[in-house]
Amino acid sequence: MRQKRSIFQEVDTPEAGRVKPAGGMIDAGRRGARRGIRLWLMVLFALVVVMIAVGGLTRLTDSGLSITEWRPLTGALPPLNAADWQAEFERYQAIPQFSAQHSWMGLEDFKVIYWWEWGHRQLGRVIGLVWAIGFFGFLAARQIPAGWTGRLLLLGVLGGLQGAVGWWMVHSGLGGDRTAVASYRLATHLGLAFVILGFIAWYMMLLARPERELMQARRAREARLFGIGTGWLHFAFLQILIGALVAGIDAGRSYAEWPLMGGGLWPPQMMVIEPWWRNFFENAGTVQFIHRMTGYALLAFSVMALLRGRRSAYVATRSAFTVAFAAVLAQVVLGIVTVLLAAPWHVAILHQFLAVIVWVLILRARLHAGYPPAQSVRGT
Incomplete structure (x- = not known):
């Protein structure tokens, strides 16, 4: 005979027979x-x-x-x-x-x-x-x-x-x-x-970071700042490539002076190699000049990225852009020292290693703009 149940009695299935619900794609990502x-x-x-x-x-x-x-x-x-x-x-x-x-x-x-x-x-x-x-x-x-x-x-x-x-x-x-x-x-x-x-x-x-947290953070993406981080990353990559051209022909050991080159704003005989386009790959003065000018432009872009990054609503994002800018500034100073010392191997390697740090820190700033870490109303 079926017994009467209290209105307060649990009627759920036993724990052993309970089927756990399957997680969705967010849970699968975790x-x-x-x-x-x-x-x-x-x-x-x-x-x-x-x-x-x-x-x-x-x-x-x-x-x-x-x-x-x-x-x-x-x-x-x-x-x-x-x-x-x-x-x-x-x-x-x-x-x-x-x-x-x-x-x-x-x-x-x-x-x-x-x-x-x-x-x-x-x-x-x-x-x-x-x-x-x-x-x-x-x-x-x-x-x-x-x-x-x-x-x-x-x-x-x-x-x-x-x-x-x-x-x-x-x-x-x-x-x-x-x-x-x-x-x-x-x-x-x-x-x-x-x-x-x-x-x-x-x-x-x-x-x-957990997948669920990333998906939530993406909703708070600062799109314009993320775009600036992307452009900053590409600009740094261009400078890395030009630096490789400098290294490939030992152009860093030419014109060991700064800010001038050969006593002028640009080196003499910039386009003496024929055909003309080879100067951009094989003329030491031309290649070093381009590397310098691109470095100045990258520094200017970095100042703009810093100013925009400092206006972020997120403390972690502001900090990430500040640290990345400091690395770029240090790299510019080290680049000048490398030129003045005619690129000795130990300084040249340090310059290359700092390029790695700059690259990763810009990536980190871009990530913070695209996936801002959660913070309290107090900004922590």
Whole structure:
């Protein structure tokens, strides 16, 4: 016989038989190993930064052409005996750089520049391996959050492309009358490294916050300030590319004076190379002049970005734009010091490293404009 129930009695199904409601897309975006993936991206970020530094030192030591073949797999092994070393040295002796600049080298001298280039390539292989282990590991464990598989795969595709671009760059210096790689190919190689670094940094910053919080923050986006951050990022990227052109022809060691160049506002003989367009890639005075002028323009744009950023309603956004501007200002000052000292290698590398910091801090300011962190009415 059915017993009477009190009007206060629970009539819900037992806990064991209760079916939990399925989450929506926002909840799905929160699932997955967000923290683990972010830690993996941090390792990749650190490796790419080291890669950029090692690449700069490889260029400054004239080591980039010491390995004249591209062997993605077997090239991981260095010469293992005297005969192998001699064969590598003979291949290097056959390219124009050796006869024009390094004809004084013996085998032991060659080994120094060889290890720089081998280390640079080996680090690239390590980065590829770390990416592959992380990506396929998270994929196999089904721990990649919804919507993130394509983004993380993109990093691997860009990394593979970077390896091909690196060889395309090196190949430009192996024949003809060249004694160094083509500066525009060096700029492409460095530019792609910063693109990869930018994607990694952006993903790290996004993964630091829950998906639901990001979607809520996006509704508060300061569209105009976000656009300024985007333009600021592109402007900085342009200056990085021009800096690579400067590095490619050692233009930073010409005209070690400031603010003038050769006693004038612009250097003499700016357009002496024929055809005229080659001056923008191969004329040291012209390339350094463009780098200076672009630096001044970037600083002016940065002042405007700072003033607009300081008007943000969000404390964190105002702070992010201020810090990014301070980094740009420090980079301009360091650039002037680099010129005055004729670009010694340790100062040049510091200048390149600070470019990485500027790049990431502008990205961070852009993120804060696009996804403002929540704050109380007191602004905290």
